[in-house]
Protein backbone atom coordinates (compact mmCIF):
# COMPACT_ATOMS: atom_id res chain seq x y z
CA UNK A 68 0.00 0.00 0.00
CA UNK A 69 1.12 3.50 -0.72
CA UNK A 70 -0.65 6.64 0.45
CA UNK A 71 -0.18 10.28 -0.38
CA UNK A 72 -1.36 12.62 2.35
CA UNK A 73 -2.00 16.30 1.74
CA UNK A 74 -2.43 18.52 4.78
CA UNK A 75 -4.30 21.78 4.31
CA UNK A 76 -3.67 25.17 5.94
CA UNK A 77 -5.45 24.62 9.25
CA UNK A 78 -3.78 21.20 9.61
CA UNK A 79 -0.35 22.83 9.50
CA UNK A 80 -1.22 26.17 11.10
CA UNK A 81 1.14 25.87 14.08
CA UNK A 82 3.36 23.44 15.96
CA UNK A 83 0.42 21.87 17.79
CA UNK A 84 -1.24 20.99 14.52
CA UNK A 85 2.04 19.75 13.10
CA UNK A 86 2.44 17.44 16.09
CA UNK A 87 -0.96 15.98 15.18
CA UNK A 88 0.11 15.36 11.62
CA UNK A 89 3.24 13.61 12.89
CA UNK A 90 1.06 11.17 14.84
CA UNK A 91 -1.11 10.66 11.77
CA UNK A 92 1.86 10.03 9.49
CA UNK A 93 3.57 7.75 11.99
CA UNK A 94 0.41 5.76 12.61
CA UNK A 95 0.58 4.38 9.08
CA UNK A 96 3.82 3.40 7.38
CA UNK A 97 2.11 3.62 4.00
CA UNK A 98 1.87 7.42 4.29
CA UNK A 99 5.10 8.08 2.45
CA UNK A 100 4.54 11.23 0.46
CA UNK A 101 3.27 14.28 2.27
CA UNK A 102 2.12 17.50 0.59
CA UNK A 103 1.65 20.58 2.75
CA UNK A 104 -0.04 23.96 2.51
CA UNK A 105 1.26 27.15 4.08
CA UNK A 106 0.20 27.75 7.68
CA UNK A 107 -3.49 28.65 7.68
CA UNK A 108 -5.72 30.16 10.33
CA UNK A 109 -5.16 29.12 13.94
CA UNK A 110 -8.39 30.76 15.07
CA UNK A 111 -11.27 32.51 13.34
CA UNK A 112 -9.81 36.02 13.11
CA UNK A 113 -6.26 34.86 12.34
CA UNK A 114 -4.54 35.48 8.98
CA UNK A 115 -3.32 32.82 6.62
CA UNK A 116 0.39 33.08 5.91
CA UNK A 117 -0.36 33.18 2.17
CA UNK A 118 -2.57 36.24 2.73
CA UNK A 119 0.20 37.87 4.75
CA UNK A 120 2.60 37.35 1.87
CA UNK A 121 0.11 38.93 -0.57
CA UNK A 122 -0.35 41.87 1.78
CA UNK A 123 3.39 42.23 2.21
CA UNK A 124 3.93 42.41 -1.54
CA UNK A 125 1.03 44.86 -2.03
CA UNK A 126 2.37 47.22 0.59
CA UNK A 127 5.86 46.94 -0.81
CA UNK A 128 4.62 47.91 -4.28
CA UNK A 129 2.50 50.76 -2.91
CA UNK A 130 5.37 52.09 -0.81
CA UNK A 131 3.39 51.45 2.35
CA UNK A 132 4.92 50.07 5.55
CA UNK A 133 5.72 46.39 5.06
CA UNK A 134 8.28 45.63 7.75
CA UNK A 135 5.66 44.85 10.34
CA UNK A 136 3.99 42.30 8.08
CA UNK A 137 7.33 40.72 7.35
CA UNK A 138 7.93 40.61 11.11
CA UNK A 139 4.65 38.75 11.69
CA UNK A 140 5.51 36.18 9.03
CA UNK A 141 9.03 35.77 10.39
CA UNK A 142 7.87 35.38 13.98
CA UNK A 143 5.33 32.76 13.02
CA UNK A 144 7.88 30.56 11.29
CA UNK A 145 10.57 31.04 13.94
CA UNK A 146 8.08 30.20 16.71
CA UNK A 147 7.00 27.12 14.79
CA UNK A 148 10.59 26.02 14.34
CA UNK A 149 11.46 26.49 18.01
CA UNK A 150 8.35 24.65 19.17
CA UNK A 151 9.18 21.74 16.89
CA UNK A 152 12.70 21.57 18.32
CA UNK A 153 14.58 22.34 15.10
CA UNK A 154 17.47 24.68 15.06
CA UNK A 155 18.38 27.62 12.99
CA UNK A 156 17.43 26.74 9.39
CA UNK A 157 14.38 28.92 9.02
CA UNK A 158 16.04 32.20 10.00
CA UNK A 159 18.58 31.74 7.21
CA UNK A 160 15.92 30.72 4.73
CA UNK A 161 13.91 33.84 5.61
CA UNK A 162 16.97 36.05 5.11
CA UNK A 163 17.55 34.59 1.66
CA UNK A 164 13.89 35.11 0.73
CA UNK A 165 13.93 38.73 1.98
CA UNK A 166 17.00 39.44 -0.11
CA UNK A 167 15.44 37.90 -3.21
CA UNK A 168 12.29 39.97 -2.72
CA UNK A 169 14.38 43.12 -2.45
CA UNK A 170 16.09 42.09 -5.69
CA UNK A 171 12.69 42.12 -7.39
CA UNK A 172 11.33 38.56 -7.21
CA UNK A 173 7.80 38.08 -8.55
CA UNK A 174 4.53 37.92 -6.63
CA UNK A 175 4.25 34.19 -7.37
CA UNK A 176 7.65 33.56 -5.83
CA UNK A 177 6.75 35.56 -2.72
CA UNK A 178 3.38 33.95 -2.01
CA UNK A 179 4.75 30.47 -2.64
CA UNK A 180 7.17 30.83 0.28
CA UNK A 181 4.56 29.87 2.87
CA UNK A 182 4.39 26.37 1.43
CA UNK A 183 8.13 26.22 0.88
CA UNK A 184 9.11 27.14 4.44
CA UNK A 185 6.44 24.93 5.97
CA UNK A 186 7.57 21.94 3.91
CA UNK A 187 11.21 22.50 4.90
CA UNK A 188 10.23 22.59 8.57
CA UNK A 189 7.85 19.65 8.46
CA UNK A 190 10.27 17.45 6.48
CA UNK A 191 12.90 18.03 9.14
CA UNK A 192 10.44 17.34 11.94
CA UNK A 193 9.17 14.10 10.38
CA UNK A 194 12.64 12.98 9.32
CA UNK A 195 11.49 12.86 5.69
CA UNK A 196 13.34 14.22 2.64
CA UNK A 197 12.36 17.69 1.46
CA UNK A 198 11.57 17.69 -2.27
CA UNK A 199 10.96 21.12 -3.77
CA UNK A 200 8.04 21.44 -6.17
CA UNK A 201 10.06 23.93 -8.19
CA UNK A 202 11.21 22.42 -11.51
CA UNK A 203 8.97 19.37 -10.93
CA UNK A 204 5.40 20.65 -11.04
CA UNK A 205 4.85 22.44 -14.35
CA UNK A 206 2.20 25.12 -14.83
CA UNK A 207 0.85 26.84 -17.90
CA UNK A 208 0.85 30.63 -18.13
CA UNK A 209 -2.73 30.64 -16.91
CA UNK A 210 -1.75 28.68 -13.81
CA UNK A 211 -3.15 25.31 -14.81
CA UNK A 212 -1.20 22.12 -14.22
CA UNK A 213 0.63 20.45 -17.08
CA UNK A 214 -0.26 17.01 -15.79
CA UNK A 215 1.91 14.99 -18.16
CA UNK A 216 5.10 17.02 -17.69
CA UNK A 217 4.61 17.26 -13.92
CA UNK A 218 4.14 13.52 -13.53
CA UNK A 219 7.19 12.80 -15.70
CA UNK A 220 9.38 15.11 -13.61
CA UNK A 221 8.02 13.90 -10.30
CA UNK A 222 8.51 10.28 -11.33
CA UNK A 223 12.21 10.76 -11.94
CA UNK A 224 12.75 12.68 -8.73
CA UNK A 225 10.66 10.64 -6.32
CA UNK A 226 12.41 7.41 -7.30
CA UNK A 227 15.26 8.40 -5.05
CA UNK A 228 13.09 9.42 -2.10
CA UNK A 229 11.48 6.71 -0.05
CA UNK A 230 9.63 9.30 2.06
CA UNK A 231 9.29 12.95 1.25
CA UNK A 232 7.52 16.20 2.09
CA UNK A 233 6.62 18.33 -0.92
CA UNK A 234 5.30 21.90 -0.76
CA UNK A 235 1.90 22.43 -2.39
CA UNK A 236 0.49 25.35 -4.39
CA UNK A 237 3.39 26.09 -6.72
CA UNK A 238 5.73 24.85 -9.42
CA UNK A 239 7.43 26.49 -12.35
CA UNK A 240 6.28 27.95 -15.63
CA UNK A 241 7.86 27.08 -18.96
CA UNK A 242 10.59 29.66 -18.39
CA UNK A 243 11.59 28.08 -15.11
CA UNK A 244 10.09 30.86 -12.96
CA UNK A 245 8.07 30.03 -9.85
CA UNK A 246 4.36 30.00 -10.63
CA UNK A 247 1.43 29.34 -8.30
CA UNK A 248 -1.91 27.64 -8.84
CA UNK A 249 -5.09 29.49 -7.97
CA UNK A 250 -5.89 29.77 -4.26
CA UNK A 251 -6.30 26.45 -2.50
CA UNK A 252 -4.08 24.87 -5.14
CA UNK A 253 -2.15 22.58 -2.81
CA UNK A 254 -4.94 20.08 -3.46
CA UNK A 255 -3.73 19.93 -7.06
CA UNK A 256 -0.13 19.25 -6.02
CA UNK A 257 -1.36 16.42 -3.82
CA UNK A 258 -3.35 14.87 -6.66
CA UNK A 259 -0.37 15.12 -9.02
CA UNK A 260 1.92 13.39 -6.52
CA UNK A 261 -0.72 10.70 -5.94
CA UNK A 262 -1.03 10.10 -9.68
CA UNK A 263 2.77 9.98 -10.05
CA UNK A 264 3.38 7.29 -7.45
CA UNK A 265 0.16 5.48 -8.36
CA UNK A 266 -1.01 5.79 -4.78
CA UNK A 267 -3.64 3.41 -3.47
CA UNK A 268 -5.28 6.39 -1.88
CA UNK A 269 -4.95 10.17 -1.86
CA UNK A 270 -5.75 11.46 1.60
CA UNK A 271 -6.79 15.07 1.82
CA UNK A 272 -6.52 16.11 5.48
CA UNK A 273 -8.47 19.19 6.48
CA UNK A 274 -10.51 20.49 9.42
CA UNK A 275 -13.82 18.79 8.63
CA UNK A 276 -14.64 15.10 8.55
CA UNK A 277 -15.71 15.06 4.91
CA UNK A 278 -18.70 16.19 2.90
CA UNK A 279 -22.13 16.65 4.33
CA UNK A 280 -25.40 15.58 2.72
CA UNK A 281 -26.70 19.15 2.77
CA UNK A 282 -25.61 22.66 3.61
CA UNK A 283 -25.33 22.93 7.42
CA UNK A 284 -26.56 26.52 7.19
CA UNK A 285 -29.89 25.10 6.02
CA UNK A 286 -30.05 21.70 7.70
CA UNK A 287 -29.05 21.38 11.30
CA UNK A 288 -26.39 18.72 11.77
CA UNK A 289 -26.66 17.07 8.36
CA UNK A 290 -25.32 13.54 8.03
CA UNK A 291 -21.89 12.99 6.61
CA UNK A 292 -21.43 11.31 3.22
CA UNK A 293 -19.14 8.36 3.87
CA UNK A 294 -18.73 7.31 0.24
CA UNK A 295 -19.41 9.14 -2.98
CA UNK A 296 -18.46 8.68 -6.63
CA UNK A 297 -16.61 11.28 -8.66
CA UNK A 298 -19.72 11.73 -10.80
CA UNK A 299 -21.99 12.37 -7.85
CA UNK A 300 -19.50 14.78 -6.42
CA UNK A 301 -19.34 16.62 -9.68
CA UNK A 302 -23.12 17.05 -9.66
CA UNK A 303 -23.12 18.34 -6.10
CA UNK A 304 -20.22 20.72 -6.61
CA UNK A 305 -21.69 22.01 -9.86
CA UNK A 306 -24.83 22.89 -7.97
CA UNK A 307 -22.93 24.87 -5.42
CA UNK A 308 -21.75 22.48 -2.72
CA UNK A 309 -18.26 23.55 -1.69
CA UNK A 310 -15.87 20.74 -2.36
CA UNK A 311 -12.33 20.15 -3.53
CA UNK A 312 -10.50 22.24 -6.07
CA UNK A 313 -12.02 21.02 -9.40
CA UNK A 314 -8.60 20.63 -10.96
CA UNK A 315 -7.46 18.61 -7.96
CA UNK A 316 -9.98 15.93 -8.59
CA UNK A 317 -8.95 15.49 -12.20
CA UNK A 318 -5.43 13.94 -11.94
CA UNK A 319 -6.57 11.58 -9.19
CA UNK A 320 -9.74 10.62 -11.04
CA UNK A 321 -7.86 10.07 -14.28
CA UNK A 322 -5.48 7.70 -12.49
CA UNK A 323 -8.41 6.02 -10.75
CA UNK A 324 -7.14 6.89 -7.30
CA UNK A 325 -9.71 7.21 -4.52
CA UNK A 326 -9.62 10.45 -2.56
CA UNK A 327 -10.27 10.33 1.16
CA UNK A 328 -11.22 13.57 2.91
CA UNK A 329 -10.08 13.31 6.54
CA UNK A 330 -10.07 15.49 9.62
CA UNK A 331 -6.68 16.22 11.24
CA UNK A 332 -8.49 17.09 14.47
CA UNK A 333 -10.45 13.84 14.47
CA UNK A 334 -8.33 11.17 12.79
CA UNK A 335 -10.53 8.36 14.11
CA UNK A 336 -13.31 9.48 11.74
CA UNK A 337 -13.03 7.73 8.38
CA UNK A 338 -14.13 10.88 6.53
CA UNK A 339 -15.54 10.81 3.01
CA UNK A 340 -14.19 8.45 0.39
CA UNK A 341 -14.48 9.49 -3.26
CA UNK A 342 -14.21 6.65 -5.76
CA UNK A 343 -14.96 5.93 -9.41
CA UNK A 344 -16.93 2.78 -8.83
CA UNK A 345 -20.52 2.69 -7.81
CA UNK A 346 -21.11 0.61 -4.75
CA UNK A 347 -24.51 1.29 -3.34
CA UNK A 348 -24.87 -1.96 -1.51
CA UNK A 349 -23.54 -0.45 1.67
CA UNK A 350 -25.34 2.83 1.39
CA UNK A 351 -27.63 3.81 4.18
CA UNK A 352 -29.66 6.29 2.14
CA UNK A 353 -31.06 6.34 -1.39
CA UNK A 354 -29.66 9.79 -1.99
CA UNK A 355 -26.11 11.02 -1.50
CA UNK A 356 -26.71 14.69 -1.09
CA UNK A 357 -28.74 17.76 -1.89
CA UNK A 358 -27.32 20.98 -3.25
CA UNK A 359 -28.64 23.98 -5.05
CA UNK A 360 -28.60 27.64 -5.72
CA UNK A 361 -31.12 30.44 -5.66
CA UNK A 362 -29.69 32.45 -8.48
CA UNK A 363 -31.44 31.34 -11.64
CA UNK A 364 -33.67 32.96 -14.23
CA UNK A 365 -36.29 31.02 -16.14
CA UNK A 366 -37.46 32.18 -19.54
CA UNK A 367 -40.52 30.29 -20.71
CA UNK A 368 -41.57 30.51 -24.33
CA UNK A 369 -45.03 29.50 -25.59
CA UNK A 370 -45.77 28.98 -29.23
CA UNK A 371 -48.51 27.00 -30.85
CA UNK A 372 -47.08 24.21 -32.92
CA UNK A 373 -43.66 24.62 -31.33
CA UNK A 374 -43.14 20.88 -31.06
CA UNK A 375 -43.39 20.49 -34.83
CA UNK A 376 -41.31 23.53 -35.73
CA UNK A 377 -37.87 22.46 -36.92
CA UNK A 378 -34.76 24.16 -35.53
CA UNK A 379 -36.54 25.94 -32.68
CA UNK A 380 -34.19 24.67 -29.97
CA UNK A 381 -31.16 25.31 -32.16
CA UNK A 382 -32.20 28.92 -32.71
CA UNK A 383 -32.77 29.40 -29.00
CA UNK A 384 -29.34 27.92 -28.30
CA UNK A 385 -27.80 30.22 -30.88
CA UNK A 386 -29.32 33.28 -29.23
CA UNK A 387 -27.80 32.21 -25.92
CA UNK A 388 -24.49 31.59 -27.61
CA UNK A 389 -24.56 35.11 -29.04
CA UNK A 390 -25.03 36.46 -25.54
CA UNK A 391 -22.32 34.12 -24.27
CA UNK A 392 -24.77 32.47 -21.91
CA UNK A 393 -24.73 28.78 -21.02
CA UNK A 394 -28.08 27.04 -21.11
CA UNK A 395 -28.25 25.29 -17.75
CA UNK A 396 -31.47 23.38 -18.40
CA UNK A 397 -34.05 23.36 -21.17
CA UNK A 398 -37.17 21.69 -19.84
CA UNK A 399 -39.91 21.52 -22.45
CA UNK A 400 -43.58 20.75 -22.90
CA UNK A 401 -45.63 20.26 -26.07
CA UNK A 402 -45.87 23.91 -27.04
CA UNK A 403 -43.54 25.40 -24.45
CA UNK A 404 -39.86 25.45 -23.83
CA UNK A 405 -37.92 27.05 -21.00
CA UNK A 406 -34.39 28.27 -20.80
CA UNK A 407 -32.92 28.14 -17.30
CA UNK A 408 -29.99 30.50 -16.99
CA UNK A 409 -27.65 31.69 -14.28
CA UNK A 410 -28.62 35.15 -13.00
CA UNK A 411 -25.06 36.41 -13.10
CA UNK A 412 -25.04 35.86 -16.87
CA UNK A 413 -28.39 37.52 -17.43
CA UNK A 414 -28.12 40.49 -15.06
CA UNK A 415 -28.79 43.79 -16.80
CA UNK A 416 -29.50 42.13 -20.16
CA UNK A 417 -32.82 40.39 -19.65
CA UNK A 418 -34.84 42.84 -21.77
CA UNK A 419 -32.35 42.62 -24.59
CA UNK A 420 -32.45 38.82 -24.48
CA UNK A 421 -36.26 38.77 -24.49
CA UNK A 422 -36.39 41.16 -27.43
CA UNK A 423 -34.02 38.95 -29.39
CA UNK A 424 -36.10 35.84 -28.62
CA UNK A 425 -39.20 37.73 -29.72
CA UNK A 426 -37.72 38.78 -33.02
CA UNK A 427 -36.02 35.48 -33.91
CA UNK A 428 -38.56 32.94 -32.64
CA UNK A 429 -41.83 34.94 -32.83
CA UNK A 430 -43.43 33.19 -29.84
CA UNK A 431 -47.05 33.77 -28.80
CA UNK A 432 -45.91 34.59 -25.30
CA UNK A 433 -42.71 34.86 -23.24
CA UNK A 434 -42.45 34.94 -19.49
CA UNK A 435 -39.34 35.57 -17.47
CA UNK A 436 -38.85 34.86 -13.82
CA UNK A 437 -35.66 35.96 -12.12
CA UNK A 438 -36.43 34.27 -8.82
CA UNK A 439 -35.90 30.64 -9.59
CA UNK A 440 -33.99 28.32 -7.29
CA UNK A 441 -32.65 25.02 -8.55
CA UNK A 442 -32.17 22.05 -6.27
CA UNK A 443 -30.35 18.89 -7.27
CA UNK A 444 -30.91 15.71 -5.34
CA UNK A 445 -28.04 13.43 -6.23
CA UNK A 446 -27.35 9.72 -5.88
CA UNK A 447 -26.71 6.70 -8.11
CA UNK A 448 -29.01 4.78 -5.82
CA UNK A 449 -32.05 6.56 -7.22
CA UNK A 450 -31.73 4.87 -10.58
CA UNK A 451 -32.79 1.41 -9.53
CA UNK A 452 -35.29 2.32 -6.86
CA UNK A 453 -38.74 2.97 -8.27
CA UNK A 454 -40.69 5.65 -6.51
CA UNK A 455 -37.78 7.95 -5.66
CA UNK A 456 -39.13 10.81 -7.74
CA UNK A 457 -42.62 10.29 -6.34
CA UNK A 458 -41.25 10.48 -2.80
CA UNK A 459 -39.41 13.67 -3.59
CA UNK A 460 -42.36 15.38 -5.25
CA UNK A 461 -44.81 14.38 -2.56
CA UNK A 462 -42.45 15.67 0.14
CA UNK A 463 -42.49 19.03 -1.63
CA UNK A 464 -46.26 18.94 -2.07
CA UNK A 465 -46.84 18.13 1.59
CA UNK A 466 -44.84 21.21 2.46
CA UNK A 467 -46.84 23.36 0.12
CA UNK A 468 -43.99 23.94 -2.27
CA UNK A 469 -44.89 24.44 -5.88
CA UNK A 470 -42.50 22.77 -8.33
CA UNK A 471 -41.81 25.11 -11.24
CA UNK A 472 -39.58 22.82 -13.23
CA UNK A 473 -38.40 19.21 -13.23
CA UNK A 474 -35.34 17.83 -14.96
CA UNK A 475 -34.23 14.29 -14.43
CA UNK A 476 -31.07 13.55 -16.37
CA UNK A 477 -31.16 10.28 -18.30
CA UNK A 478 -28.22 9.06 -16.23
CA UNK A 479 -30.70 9.01 -13.33
CA UNK A 480 -27.92 10.34 -11.17
CA UNK A 481 -30.00 13.25 -10.06
CA UNK A 482 -33.41 14.81 -9.97
CA UNK A 483 -33.42 18.54 -10.44
CA UNK A 484 -36.33 20.68 -9.42
CA UNK A 485 -36.91 24.39 -9.80
CA UNK A 486 -38.82 26.18 -7.06
CA UNK A 487 -39.44 29.81 -6.11
CA UNK A 488 -36.28 31.29 -4.59
CA UNK A 489 -38.24 32.03 -1.42
CA UNK A 490 -39.05 28.29 -1.09
CA UNK A 491 -35.40 27.24 -1.46
CA UNK A 492 -34.54 26.46 2.16
CA UNK A 493 -37.93 24.92 2.88
CA UNK A 494 -37.62 22.64 -0.15
CA UNK A 495 -34.15 21.41 0.83
CA UNK A 496 -35.40 20.72 4.32
CA UNK A 497 -38.41 18.79 2.97
CA UNK A 498 -36.29 16.63 0.67
CA UNK A 499 -33.70 15.97 3.35
CA UNK A 500 -36.29 14.92 5.91
CA UNK A 501 -37.96 12.65 3.38
CA UNK A 502 -34.84 10.66 2.54
CA UNK A 503 -32.73 10.91 5.68
CA UNK A 504 -34.49 9.53 8.66
Ligand code: ASP
Nearest residue numbers: 104117236250251252253
Ligand atom coordinates in the same frame (compact mmCIF):
# COMPACT_ATOMS: atom_id res chain seq x y z
N1 ASP B 1 -1.71 28.49 0.67
C1 ASP B 1 -2.47 28.59 -0.51
C2 ASP B 1 -3.75 29.33 -0.23
O1 ASP B 1 -3.96 29.84 0.87
C3 ASP B 1 -2.70 27.27 -1.17
C4 ASP B 1 -3.36 26.22 -0.34
O2 ASP B 1 -3.46 26.31 0.87
O3 ASP B 1 -3.79 25.22 -0.94
O4 ASP B 1 -4.56 29.47 -1.11
